[in-house]
Amino acid sequence: MTSLVAPDTIEAFRRDGACVLRGVFTDWVQTLRDGVDRNLAAPSADVKIYQGKDGAGRFVGDYCNWDRIPEYRDFIFNSAAAQIGRALMGSRQVRLFHEHVLVKEPGADVPTPWHQDQPYYCVDGTDTVSLWIPLDSVPRERTLEFVAGSHKWGKYFRPERFNKTALNENDGLEPVPDIDGNRDKYQVLGWALEPGDAVAFNYLTLHGAPANRSKVEQRRAFSLRLMGDDVRFARREGINTSPPFRGVTLAHGAVMDAPEFPLLAG
Template identity: 70%
Template structure:
């Protein structure tokens, strides 16, 4: 099978922990928008659904691929798995979960700086999230990354979207004040069009500004993929997100089972 990505794109992903992929999912926008629209009307019981005083809505929902057919169609039939394989350098690609975040107009709530991996019941070095916007995203409202932070060798304390700690005494280091000293970091991000995607490592520090626009919404579908070395992690006394409460895998077992289907 011919490679889909240029060598320099793969190199940027591995060196900086994030890269942009232009127009890779143009043909899937109608399908994904239909799935996200259904998700907005039918959020899962554990969804985070915030409403602001200005009338905005911030929905964060995940693990709906088995009940929303458009999500399953994209996951199983798009080029996402092959793209993930090339970026991770992995022979196999497995679904960890999908995640939808919608910021409607006047959603004055930023996504705080964080890493994804410390939230997860997962240990892995071969990881990639594909963040796919349904709407045009200008640079000032786009997802931002601290380039190279996936190579710092640190896990930072997970936070809820309201900024409170997910686990108060998890023993992890607090994130530095990135916004208080932005010039000290190599912060990267891209203006995006529907059909583009941003790919990033689960260890890369990232965040997003509030959507203070009076008219523009920002709908995004994220696909979390893992490679050959992914194992299940039991973190006793620690909340993980998603919780995957029904998974019975032992700590250190290969990540497999119906919740985590093999895609490639």
């Protein structure tokens, strides 16, 4: 299991809440690009499209399409992603939570604001990992960034949509701190990336990404959300979750054993 991921990479992931994995999915890049093309041609009802200012490029996000897009399904069930996630989390079992595709077209001047993923989700637990896989070259100035160690702060910050509107008004959660205005107070991690690299991060790690100000280069990314041994279903009454998982019938606190969350390893 651990032979797929170097021990120092596992240590960095658990210490910092984020790490980089070089070239681990190079053989899957074209498959995922084909899947993204299929997805964009026929997005789901939950697609989010943020238009840049003055007709600039779009920022498109869509999720939970793995059961209808064969390229996604092929990658999820046949790549080494689950085993890499298993090694990073130290879990016996790995389940799929969902996949999330994020496309910033050339000139998409909509940044990804600093946020944690878990406050959006219908899950509790700490054995979590997202594998964010770029399908285009991503220079350091356009890459996803992370606040090292923020997954251990013991906090849930207020979730917002990527256009900065609150996902849930008056949810009682504190706002995300001003990372960009106080970068010297934090250890901010980020890496220039090539197609087939991946960054792995915990659902509680604060992260964000700048706008794509390139006039010619897009930034396509496929993100796979995986769950380990201690993750349980969380019913948040009166609270919107994203993805909504409208048809899931699990009870609060239940093991994530449902058709929507297939077992990938263990």
